[in-house]
Amino acid sequence: MENQVLGKTVENKQIIFKSYIEGIPKETDMELKIVKELNLEKVSKGSNGLLVKNLYLSCDPFMRGRMRDFTGSYLPPFVPGEVIEGFGVSKVLDSDNPDFKPGDIISGFTGWEEYSLVYNTDQMRKVQADDMPLSYHVGLLGMPGFTAYAGFYEVCKPKRGDYVLVSAASGAVGQLVGQLAKLYGCYVVGSAGTKQKVDILKDRLGFDGAFNYKEEADLDKALRRHFPEGIDIYFDNVGGSMLDAALLNMKIHGRIALCGMVSQQSLSNPQGIHNLLQLITKRVKMQGFLQSDYLHLFPRFLEDITSLYKQGKITYLEDMNEGLESAPAALVGLFSGQNTGKKVIRVAHH
Amino acid sequence: MENQVLGKTVENKQIIFKSYIEGIPKETDMELKIVKELNLEKVSKGSNGLLVKNLYLSCDPFMRGRMRDFTGSYLPPFVPGEVIEGFGVSKVLDSDNPDFKPGDIISGFTGWEEYSLVYNTDQMRKVQADDMPLSYHVGLLGMPGFTAYAGFYEVCKPKRGDYVLVSAASGAVGQLVGQLAKLYGCYVVGSAGTKQKVDILKDRLGFDGAFNYKEEADLDKALRRHFPEGIDIYFDNVGGSMLDAALLNMKIHGRIALCGMVSQQSLSNPQGIHNLLQLITKRVKMQGFLQSDYLHLFPRFLEDITSLYKQGKITYLEDMNEGLESAPAALVGLFSGQNTGKKVIRVAHH
Structure with a gap:
């Protein structure tokens, strides 16, 4: 005892x-x-x-x-x-x-x-x-999982068939965002920083596409290749260059959820983002959020995700x-x- | 004839x-x-x-x-x-x-x-x-007026008592945004580029405060002076440095409407915006918009604004x-x- x-x-x-x-x-x-x-x-x-x-x-x-x-x-x-x-x-x-x-x-x-x-x-x-x-x-049933859940449903406001980009896609938050988006009927592409992670996204997490951002000389081009019709939802876990490239590829009335910006957390003078004019021409909504604003949804989250996990519909x-x-x-x-x-x-x- | x-x-x-x-x-x-x-x-x-x-x-x-x-x-x-x-x-x-x-x-x-x-x-x-x-x-009854109307009510989603910043505030759009915000019960500060315009904002358009951005060495400081408690709504007509400074002064759950970005329209390589991390920590929604997405509201706009103008409640x-x-x-x-x-x-x- x-x-x-x-x-x-x-x-x-x-x-x-x-x-x-x-x-x-x-x-x-x-x-x-x-x-x-x-x-x-x-x-x-x-x-x-x-x-x-x-x-x-x-x-x-x-x-x-x-x-x-x-x-x-x-x-x-x-x-x-x-x-x-x-x-x-x-x-x-x-x-x-x-x-x-x-x-x-x-x-x-x-x-x-x-x-x-x-x-x-x-x-x-x-x-x-x-x-x-x-x-x-x-993780899955705690803050990161709930961040994915609240961010995807409440901030990204998905529609079936939406084209979804997730950065840091094999991370604690990204892996669940991508899988929830797939279950919702979206087309999902993830970015990650090693070949092994890219393989995991495609082979184990069911992403439609994935790429290693470290091997892309031109992120804008990489996104155009994966999203020839543009991006409806960008779930941003990193900020910086990936955000700037995503801005160039958003569809009209697209949505960007800002979560964490891990690439910028350590910089005293964060990298400048140059393509915000795209928010106007494409009428995009970009929203920063914290899971703590959505705690009223936590019990439903716990029930939903536990059930999906037990049914084998999501991997962690x-x-x-x-x-x-x-x-x-x-x-x-x-x-x-x-x-x-x-x-x-x-x-x-x- | x-x-x-x-x-x-x-x-x-x-x-x-x-x-x-x-x-x-x-x-x-x-x-x-x-x-x-x-x-x-x-x-x-x-x-x-x-x-x-x-x-x-x-x-x-x-x-x-x-x-x-x-x-x-x-x-x-x-x-x-x-x-x-x-x-x-x-x-x-x-x-x-x-x-x-x-x-x-x-x-x-x-x-x-x-x-x-x-x-x-x-x-x-x-x-x-x-x-x-x-x-x-x-102007007042056309595209710029309607931009102000749709942007303020539909994008900024104002609440009575909100602290509102408007840039290019004496311009075609800004002047109406500021006056609509005052009529709604908000506290309104405008920025403009000459002393004459600043005087007009305060003396003729009823803004609570106004400043000449060209005379402020530090826009962040200027905003802190005008908004010691922070900004709930920033109606952005200019982009660039003013947007970056406003980001540092947003209140929690603030809203930024992006309209025009006149300072950036002529740049092939637009100025970088460095303070987007604030969108996360303050959970701010930033949205680009075009009036053409709200045309179903045009008849109501025309009726409302004509009526306010005829009652002497707005100046043009x-x-x-x-x-x-x-x-x-x-x-x-x-x-x-x-x-x-x-x-x-x-x-x-x-």
């Missing part, structure tokens, strides 16, 4: 955020710290908090945005010298919160460490016992590393496309 | 488009031609056409887009050596079209010349006898030149902001 550890003194490994950065994150921007004697006392009365054991931690591109000293965004920056925060799946050891009890599996924001004291439980969800793998709750690619120590390299790897599918760290076997 | 000219031989002055251009239009890109002996015969039977005498011609920024050799836009390019085409108000001299009869006043596409044979009458409207000045039908600034010969300079002047209000050429007194 997990509860047997309560009151004991254990070691707690942590990943510490060192200091604010410029450019692409490096492993040395984080460091492993071992708190030798963490006293696993009960959560104090009246704190409304939880003591949890972290099982899975999620590596997400948005975390780069919290590594700079900028408070004007939708999440506060990390605190230098403190544990990195991210989405995770955890097991409750002790609870002062009436919504959660010891033994519950939960998903939401937690620390990059073995054990966490969690006080902000507003967005914490209890994971219902099920035969879906627990790690899926930071997960790329898991073992051990908290591997987390910094895994996070850094996102920004050079090292991962194939959703990047997750297994911290402990439950 | 106008019909007395039918069958006669008259002189027809024309403004000819010389050849495709790069950069900002110059007067020498057009030339005056006098057709010495235009035989004002009746329109041939079965042509469905009209013979018209042009009264007012409209100078509009979108015409720049037709001066380049590019067929992929929403209107075909001008034909070198042929008469320039634009919006106008004309009087029907002869008609083979059952919808129009001699003596009717019409508005729609016509030629930059004294007399025109018009065969494409699909979008031609009959101007109802009224006490509104006829020239208003290429028109900048009129006399004589067809003045048209090239008037069109060119749009691109350096020479006009104050809607630029119109009076070709003939009716």
Whole structure:
């Protein structure tokens, strides 16, 4: 029983955020710290908090945005010298919160460490016992999956037969967008950064077409080849040159959903986009969005996607590393496309 | 009676488009031609056409887009050596079209010349006898006014109390956007390029604030000064640096309507926009539009705006030149902001 550890003194490994950065994150921007004697006392009365054991931690591109000293965004920056925060799946050891009890599996924001004291439980969800793998709750059934779901249905407003482009298409969000678009009756082409990923898009995820953007000298030409009639929906996960090329290939009344812009997250002076005049001549709607604005749809999402997955109608690619120590390299790897599918760290076997 | 000219031989002055251009239009890109002996015969039977005498011609920024050799836009390019085409108000001299009869006043596409044979009458409207000045039908009651109306209500989706920025705010479109926004209960600030225009915005058009963008070293700072709480709606008539600065100042769930981008129309390599990441963090919708997609609203627009004007609730600034010969300079002047209000050429007194 997990509860047997309560009151004991254990070691707690942590990943510490060192200091604010410029450019692409490096492993040395984080460091492993071992708190030798963490006293696993009960959560104090009246704190409304939880003591949890972290099982899975999620590596997400948005975390780069919290590594700079900028408070004007939708999440506060990390605190230098403190544990990195991210989405995770955890097991409750002790609870002062009436919504959660010891033994519950939960998903939401937690620390990059073995054990966490969690006080902000507003967005914490209890994971219902099920035969879906627990790690899926930071991917297919968590924030990235819900981003794909809300972005595709609510922002892209698809129509059957639409021509759909997805960038970073094998990533945590892109892989689900493409498959939902196929199920909706769209024609779907994905871009990715290796031959292996391109093959996966076509062979395992059922995309109609796919290309390696690193091998295309002219992205506009590549898009014209894949979309001779133009693009109705561009689900943008990268920004930059791909967005500029997509703008040149939009159809009249097309829609662009902006999600993440991973290529621009690390630039202090982001790349200029030159083809916005196309938004006028083609009457295109371009919309940035965050999944957190659509949380009322979360229960329906969970039901829909779980059902599609169990029917074998969608595939989920997960790329898991073992051990908290591997987390910094895994996070850094996102920004050079090292991962194939959703990047997750297994911290402990439950 | 106008019909007395039918069958006669008259002189027809024309403004000819010389050849495709790069950069900002110059007067020498057009030339005056006098057709010495235009035989004002009746329109041939079965042509469905009209013979018209042009009264007012409209100078509009979108015409720049037709001066380049590019067929992929929403209107075909001008034909070198042929008469320039634009919006106008004309009087029907002869008609083979059952919808129009001699003596009717019409508005729609016509030629930059004294007399025109018009065969494409699909979008031609009959101007109802009224006490509104006829020239208003290429401005307040025509394409620019309708652009403001459709763009503000249908694209910007205003709410009472919204903070609204309008660029090129004393222009044909901007002046009406700002006044509609005030009538809707919004807080409205306009940008313009001279002190005189800024004074007009505040003193005559009732804007809450206005500034001369040419005197602001830092547009971001200027916007922060005028919108300490941020911008809900940016009605963009210019693109470029103003758009980039507005992006930095949008409020959450803000809306940007892209209309014309006059600063970018003449550039073969348009200026890069660097702050699109803001669309995501602030969940902003940016939409390009053309008034022609909303024509079902035109009758309501005409009724609403005519009524508001007659009640003295809106002001209309028109900048009129006399004589067809003045048209090239008037069109060119749009691109350096020479006009104050809607630029119109009076070709003939009716």
